[in-house]
Amino acid sequence: MDTSALATSFGARLPDWVAAELAGVPEVLATDEDRIRLVNRLAERNHRENTGGPFAALVVESGTGRLLSAGVNLVLASGLSSTHAEVVALSLAQTRLGAWDLGAPGGPGLELVVNWRPCVMCYGAAMWSGVRRLLLAGDGPEVEALTGFDEGPMREDWVEQFDARGIEIVRGVLRDEAVEVFRAYGERDDAVVYNARGAAAEATASRSA
Amino acid sequence: MDTSALATSFGARLPDWVAAELAGVPEVLATDEDRIRLVNRLAERNHRENTGGPFAALVVESGTGRLLSAGVNLVLASGLSSTHAEVVALSLAQTRLGAWDLGAPGGPGLELVVNWRPCVMCYGAAMWSGVRRLLLAGDGPEVEALTGFDEGPMREDWVEQFDARGIEIVRGVLRDEAVEVFRAYGERDDAVVYNARGAAAEATASRSA
Numbered sequence: 001m002d003t004s005a006l007a008t009s010f011g012a013r014l015p016d017w018v019a020a021e022l023a024g025v026p027e028v029l030a031t032d033e034d035r036i037r038l039v040n041r042l043a044e045r046n047h048r049e050n051t052g053g054p055f056a057a058l059v060v061e062s063g064t065g066r067l068l069s070a071g072v073n074l075v076l077a078s079g080l081s082s083t084h085a086e087v088v089a090l091s092l093a094q095t096r097l098g099a100w101d102l103g104a105p106g107g108p109g110l111e112l113v114v115n116w117r118p119c120v121m122c123y124g125a126a127m128w129s130g131v132r133r134l135l136l137a138g139d140g141p142e143v144e145a146l147t148g149f150d151e152g153p154m155r156e157d158w159v160e161q162f163d164a165r166g167i168e169i170v171r172g173v174l175r176d177e178a179v180e181v182f183r184a185y186g187e188r189d190d191a192v193v194y195n196a197r198g199a200a201a202e203a204t205a206s207r208s209a
Numbered sequence: 210m211d212t213s214a215l216a217t218s219f220g221a222r223l224p225d226w227v228a229a230e231l232a233g234v235p236e237v238l239a240t241d242e243d244r245i246r247l248v249n250r251l252a253e254r255n256h257r258e259n260t261g262g263p264f265a266a267l268v269v270e271s272g273t274g275r276l277l278s279a280g281v282n283l284v285l286a287s288g289l290s291s292t293h294a295e296v297v298a299l300s301l302a303q304t305r306l307g308a309w310d311l312g313a314p315g316g317p318g319l320e321l322v323v324n325w326r327p328c329v330m331c332y333g334a335a336m337w338s339g340v341r342r343l344l345l346a347g348d349g350p351e352v353e354a355l356t357g358f359d360e361g362p363m364r365e366d367w368v369e370q371f372d373a374r375g376i377e378i379v380r381g382v383l384r385d386e387a388v389e390v391f392r393a394y395g396e397r398d399d400a401v402v403y404n405a406r407g408a409a410a411e412a413t414a415s416r417s418a
Contacts, residue, residue, distance in 0.1 A: 001276065009222040013217060025210045026210065069215060093216075094219070100285070101403070121330050122333070195337045
């Protein structure tokens with residue numbers, strides 16, 4: 001086989017506006033509210049900037065509130081369907097540390113902060129990353145109802161499954177503000193729903209035709 | 210906040226041996242067996258080369274058998290916990306096409322070929338990528354039993370959930386050969402189980418201490 005046309009590397013880069021936004025944030029995100037306030041703001045700006053969907057994530061040292069990384073959904077900017085905010089934030093933290101295991105013995109306890117319950121892909125990505133805590137603005141049907149995104153088939157016992165792996169879940173912090181971001185996204189005429197539900201719907205239509 | 214220490218990009222690169230291995234493969238992978246034979250071979254070599262776990266994946270044009278991308282698990286080589294073989298193969302295909310949607314209207318029908326049922330993260334990654342078919346050597350408890358990897362909490366109706374999104378599942382092709390790769394990995398004294406189960410076990414131990 002001629003292998004010259006095969007891609008051999010891939011990657012993604014944060015848009016410049018993220019660093020500009022973070023420059024105005026205090027050095028330490030002391031409380032859960034401080035952390036969620038920041039992901040809500042990044043999520044709102046991400047869709048306004050057309051970099052990706054209304055989702056953002058942080059990796060933070062739980063005890064000190066020190067920010068290790070910030071990510072936003074980059075599906076549209078990077079052209080990679082796996083670059084959800086959680087994968088971006090986890091990958092940037094691992095790049096900074098030079099190690100895949102964010103829960104390695106002797107390290108600070110790290111948490112993933114997200115503006116809603118992760119989709120099924122990011123649910124797994126959080127599990128495999130080594131984070132010890134997952135801090136969410138909220139969970140529930142609002143994100144799918146307001147934005148049209150498919151979050152995927154999650155198990156009913158998703159919280160217990162995290163607990164069994166030593167990962168604590170905290171949810172319901174500035175929840176209303178998070179919902180407002182999804183509402184604003186859903187009200188846009190040009191919102192892109194990029195998770196292949198369109199493709200699935202088309203396939204269903206052609207099968208039944 | 211001082212943002213100078215934050216990572217702003219991440220990425221992964223295939224080891225050179227993958228292209229060397231592919232150079233000896235026919236231009237077209239005509240049958241399901243041809244496709245699975247190649248993922249089994251790449252998975253075996255990946256763990257022998259210590260690039261990552263015993264997992265490989267391809268993106269192939271279902272109709273023609275043309276290979277669009279090949280990926281292997283790169284967690285150890287890249288230091289990124291999300292670089293499972295499926296995410297790597299999907300990302301390389303999207304990089305080559307310059308588009309996140311592998312199921313865009315008018316394109317060839319693309320499939321993801323893997324040497325076992327995806328973990329919960331890659332289950333979601335496959336859903337969001339736009340592939341229309343998932344071809345697996347097999348599924349079942351062997352991979353966790355033989356290698357020690359945690360595949361995560363999947364729903365019982367995982368096949369139906371793919372079907373509802375227009376993605377066909379085919380499984381049970383050269384299954385025994387796939388199991389042999391996992392067995393060989395499990396028999397190594399120095400096999401690394403990199404999915405943070407160690408961290409979870411440690412957390413559980415310290416909670417009960």
